[in-house]
Amino acid sequence: MTDLLKTKLSRRAVLQTAAVGAIAINPALRAAVYAAGSDAPEKKEVKIGFIPLTDCASVVMASVLGIDQKYGVKIIPTKEASWAGVRDKLVNGELDFAHSLYGLIYGVHMGISGPKKDMAVLMTLNQNGQAITLSKKLADKGAVDGASLAKLMATEKRAPGQEFTFAQTFPTGTHAMWLYYWMAAHGINPMKDAKVITVPPPQMVANMRVGNMDGFCVGEPWNHRAIMDGIGITATTTQDIWKDHPEKVLGTTAEFVKKYPNTARAVTAAILEAGKWIDAGLQNKLKMAETIADKSYVNTSVDAINQRILGRYQNGMGKTWDDPNHMKFYNEGTVNFPYVSDGMWFLTQHKRWGLLKDHPDYLKVAQQINHIDLYKEAATASKTPVPKDVMRAAKFMDGMVWDGKDPKKYADAFKVKA
DSSP states (O other), X not given: OHHHHHHHHHHHHHHHHHHHHHHHHOHHHHHHHHHHTTTOOSOSEEEEEEOXXXXXXXXXXXXXXXXXXXXXXXXXXXXXXXXXXXXXXXXHTSOSEEEEXXXXXXHHXXXXXXXXXXXXXXXXXXBSOEEEEEEHHHHHTTOOSHHHHXXXXXXXXXXXXXXXXXXXXXXXXXXXXXXXXXXXXXXOOTTTSSEEEEOOGGGHHHHHHTTSOSEEEEETXXXXXXXXXXXXXXXXXXXXXXXXXXXXXEEEEHHHHHHOHHHHHHHHHXXXXXXXXXXXXXXXXXXXXXXXXXXXXXXSOHHHHTTGGGTEEEOSSSOEEEOTTOOBSOTTTTSOOOOXXXXXXXXXXXXXXXXSSSOOOHHHHHHHHBOHHHHHHHHHXXXXXXXXXXXXXXXXXTSOEEOSSOHHHHHHXXXXXX
């Protein structure tokens, strides 16, 4: 009897080990076990910080629609005043996750935008949908796009203390990189030819109204709001700088992912499904606009949001157009994959503009931050397709091609840099 019992126990142990191995290898099996509850979230309630911007929508809708509960978590969206505040609360643990600028997460990880801490990108929340706004005063002088702005800046001499001033939202963030890239593509060195300041997104319009800046780069709805208020014009959209560029991400600390991996996966899956819901059709987008316009979230009028999320653009000077490359939250699952090459690109720009003094190990850093395996598990749970390659290529407005193959050469190739 003793020998038989030992044999049975030994056989059971082998089968259990084999099953665990199969689950680890096969994402579909892992998702099935997860759904059954044996891989349940360790933390049931999570705080996700967000800034009042249209692209916080998938985080908010995951909570409002109750999609989070399907994955065993409760998301509490927490409105924050600035990206610096988001950074600080992520680092000290007041927030579990955040709707965050891609470059903010990388900046903190590299120690170039505040306290250094190992960070994690779990997914891309959206692509496209930001813009560069120039003041109506500049437009009245003929500066309505990059070329005419460069011409005006070269000919209009300003007194000391009255420099051409442009605002971004965080020094290592996406808006800073889009603004710098666009200016440099037109021969303007943002580090030498202009004064650049940092302003929280919801404060952009008010600051332009009182003359604190000549232009800014920010997410919607604040570019469209500047047009509605008659104080600014849209000089370019960010999708015209880089079509289908990554924008906000779901960010957290590496420490959190290590401690609560099931929670991280569940939250990612819930937000993926919320993004799918938003992009499913016109009515869902309009419902989303009505929801996030509330004072609890973006705190603006619905009509400031609901045009550009459908690709209906106007530049504030009578021109209107339909842009198929408007803000997307899911787009058949093509939006959300945290491409390693996307993260590497931000590092190349941080090096270009002197934020990084030396070339980092671009690939190694991006592989540390972007949690591809966890994303794939969340994608399986939410039935989101996953691309075959962790790298992707893109052609920019100036003809430069980025494919991630030689980041050092790419970063050094720009004529206009710090």
